[in-house]
Amino acid sequence: MGSVFGFLEVVINSSTSILFGALGILIMQLAGVMNIGAEGMMLIGAFSGVVGSSITGNVWMGALFALVITGVTGLVYGFCTITMKANQVVVGIALNIFGEGITTTLYRMIFGMDSDSTKVDSFHTVGPFNIPVYIGILMVILLTVFLYKTKCGLQIRGAGEYPKAIDSVGMNVNRIRYLSVVAGSMIIGLGGAYLSLGDLSFFTENMVSGRGYIALAAVIFGRYTAVGTWLAVLVFGAGEAMVYRFQAASIGVPTQMILMIPYLLTVIAVAAFGHKGNGPAALGIPWSKEEKQ
Amino acid sequence: MKKKTLIALIMTLALAGSCIGCGSGGSSSASDSGDSGSSSASASDIKVALVLPGSANDKGWNQEAYDGLQEIKENGYETAYSENVEASDYETIFRGYADQGYNVVFGHGTEFEDAAESVAPDYPDTMFCITSSDISQEPNVCSLQNLNNEQGFIAGVVAALATKSGTVAAIGGMEIPSIQSYIMGFEQGVDYVDNGTTALTAYTGDFSDATKVMEQAKAFIDQGADIISQDADEAGLGLFEAVKDAPEGVYAIGSVTDQYEECPGRVLTSATNNIGEAMAVAVDQYASGDLTAQCYKYGIAEGVIGLADYHDCSDVLTDEQKDFINETMDKIASGEITVESAQQ
Numbered sequence: 001m002g003s004v005f006g007f008l009e010v011v012i013n014s015s016t017s018i019l020f021g022a023l024g025i026l027i028m029q030l031a032g033v034m035n036i037g038a039e040g041m042m043l044i045g046a047f048s049g050v051v052g053s054s055i056t057g058n059v060w061m062g063a064l065f066a067l068v069i070t071g072v073t074g075l076v077y078g079f080c081t082i083t084m085k086a087n088q089v090v091v092g093i094a095l096n097i098f099g100e101g102i103t104t105t106l107y108r109m110i111f112g113m114d115s116d117s118t119k120v121d122s123f124h125t126v127g128p129f130n131i132p133v134y135i136g137i138l139m140v141i142l143l144t145v146f147l148y149k150t151k152c153g154l155q156i157r158g159a160g161e162y163p164k165a166i167d168s169v170g171m172n173v174n175r176i177r178y179l180s181v182v183a184g185s186m187i188i189g190l191g192g193a194y195l196s197l198g199d200l201s202f203f204t205e206n207m208v209s210g211r212g213y214i215a216l217a218a219v220i221f222g223r224y225t226a227v228g229t230w231l232a233v234l235v236f237g238a239g240e241a242m243v244y245r246f247q248a249a250s251i252g253v254p255t256q257m258i259l260m261i262p263y264l265l266t267v268i269a270v271a272a273f274g275h276k277g278n279g280p281a282a283l284g285i286p287w288s289k290e291e292k293q
Numbered sequence: 294m295k296k297k298t299l300i301a302l303i304m305t306l307a308l309a310g311s312c313i314g315c316g317s318g319g320s321s322s323a324s325d326s327g328d329s330g331s332s333s334a335s336a337s338d339i340k341v342a343l344v345l346p347g348s349a350n351d352k353g354w355n356q357e358a359y360d361g362l363q364e365i366k367e368n369g370y371e372t373a374y375s376e377n378v379e380a381s382d383y384e385t386i387f388r389g390y391a392d393q394g395y396n397v398v399f400g401h402g403t404e405f406e407d408a409a410e411s412v413a414p415d416y417p418d419t420m421f422c423i424t425s426s427d428i429s430q431e432p433n434v435c436s437l438q439n440l441n442n443e444q445g446f447i448a449g450v451v452a453a454l455a456t457k458s459g460t461v462a463a464i465g466g467m468e469i470p471s472i473q474s475y476i477m478g479f480e481q482g483v484d485y486v487d488n489g490t491t492a493l494t495a496y497t498g499d500f501s502d503a504t505k506v507m508e509q510a511k512a513f514i515d516q517g518a519d520i521i522s523q524d525a526d527e528a529g530l531g532l533f534e535a536v537k538d539a540p541e542g543v544y545a546i547g548s549v550t551d552q553y554e555e556c557p558g559r560v561l562t563s564a565t566n567n568i569g570e571a572m573a574v575a576v577d578q579y580a581s582g583d584l585t586a587q588c589y590k591y592g593i594a595e596g597v598i599g600l601a602d603y604h605d606c607s608d609v610l611t612d613e614q615k616d617f618i619n620e621t622m623d624k625i626a627s628g629e630i631t632v633e634s635a636q637q
Contacts, residue, residue: 003515006515010508010511010512013508014504014508017504104348104350107350108350113349113350113356113359116352116554116555117352117530117555195504199504199507199534200503200504200507200530200531200534201534202503202530204351204352204501204503204527204528204530205348205350205351205501205527206348206501207501207502207503207504209499209501209502240505240508241508243509244495244505244508244509244511244512245512247494247495247496247509247512248462248493248495248509248512248513248515248516248518249516250493250494255468255495255496255498256468259496259497259498
């Protein structure tokens with residue numbers, strides 16, 4: 001039993017940052033704004049979390065700082081995609097490149113080029129997990145209720161599914177989208193901060209290493225529901241955990257095959273369950289009142 | 294409407310444009326010659342360039358070369374470097390530096406071999422020097438072979454002597470020849486001690502994801518390993534996070550530089566790899582006209598590979614064991630022990 005719990009612990013630990021990223025993407029995409037830029041947002045979150053924690057010496061202030069900075073990033077993203085109606089894929093990719101560049105540059109400016117890493121205050125564990133792990137699970141439940149049982153949730157989904165209906169009852173589609181983008185970005189940023197301040201206590205360049213893209217895949221695989229997304233993220237986490245176990249057990253399988261497991265699992269899962277495209281109908285289409293949708 | 298589209302376009306371009314120069318596309322930054330005044334006139338005329346496959350701030354392989362370049366700069370040479378260079382750009386960047394009249398161009402890693410061999414004939418006045426390689430091509434391609442296998446070997450010897458549980462582990466980053474050599478050396482080192490210790494090894498597949506190294510180290514600890522080493526550059530820092538939370542008696546062995554500060558009290562020692570020193574020596578040789586097209590080997594014998602201080606973990610090993618480690622290093626240096634390598 002001990003080893004089963006140990007395995008589950010690793011699954012949940014290694015999937016939490018992706019879970020935050022995926023939930024943030026979920027909110028944005030349900031409101032109709034595509035987000036390829038989660039990778040960059042997570043990096044910015046990871047970095048600003050470390051900066052905040054380093055300056056104040058308190059990990060919660062670090063997390064707050066990450067929330068504020070990624071919220072501002074989300075605002076800029078919203079301005080480009082909602083107000084300016086720029087191509088959301090292009091802005092997302094630009095954000096990823098920007099995120100890598102700006103965090104690398106600022107990291108070196110602030111922490112220098114020393115060969116020691118800069119350690120900062122990090123999240124404490126309660127029971128088997130860090131506090132953010134519990135927040136993540138709580139968020140899955142809260143988001144499910146919020147998105148499917150409340151008026152606000154309905155409005156968000158409406159903005160992504162059929163913005164004309166939202167507009168016709170006198171609500172502002174773009175305002176709903178702005179709020180969703182900023183809120184979603186903050187949750188994504190928290191995922192980044194968990195990465196640098198959860199199990200670790202430092203920032204490394206490009207430390208997100210593709211988790212933003214995996215989060216995006218998890219949202220699609222999870223069929224745009226919070227619980228589905230969570231399960232998708234856990235599948236990937238299980239793959240990761242298997243990699244560590246198999247390698248530690250030295251069972252004689254070539255490393256390359258073992259390293260393939262998480263991606264193989266994801267591909268199989270998407271092929272098996274993700275056949276129906278059930279994303280929001282207006283995803284990626286900027287809303288404007290004057291134009292015919 | 295049109296105006297808005299234009300502004301949107303400009304915004305997007307500005308966002309994309311702001312990252313050129315710091316993105317992963319191979320940023321380069323040239324620095325002014327650090328003329329200290331004390332150096333000879335010839336030194337300041339020699340221009341040295343360094344091309345890195347990864348980030349100059351990776352706390353490992355690339356940073357070691359970057360630090361070496363800083364030393365070269367302090368010695369009075371004019372220096373420049375490019376980092377995060379993609380394989381497709383190796384030749385272009387080599388040609389770029391050679392065209393600008395750089396005298397010595399370092400390609401930091403095995404992966405630069407082909408580019409150096411094909412570019413070199415066009416630039417007879419530039420010396421191309423590849424690290425972690427054994428190639429040479431008359432008249433202007435030389436290589437500095439830092440012996441990672443010896444580095445792994447001493448880490449393995451230390452681990453096998455220090456273990457109480459009889460299981461030790463080593464974690465590599467990407468499975469490339471230099472890292473493979475370290476891992477192979479580690480296994481041979483454990484075998485050499487021959488006290489029934491089991492060596493477990495793993496690769497995480499990249500050099501930037503510290504979480505993976507941390508989780509891998511935790512899996513090894515669960516498996517019973519109590520001494521764990523790493524060779525994964527920046528990602529390797531994850532090892533120290535795992536050891537920090539581990540039960541008593543679990544220690545890390547650092548690599549490349551003395552990594553004691555990463556987790557004081559839990560870092561037994563570090564198997565160091567000071568390739569930057571070898572680079573500085575090579576540049577001085579160039580200045581005096583002694584750098585020729587051959588492979589220069591840098592291992593324990595040359596002082597490039599070594600063992601860092603034990604700091605306050607000194608009592609983990611007995612004095613006899615420390616003597617044994619020193620004797621083993623002497624034997625490697627004298628050639629009495631040969632360590633197999635993934636690179637030929």
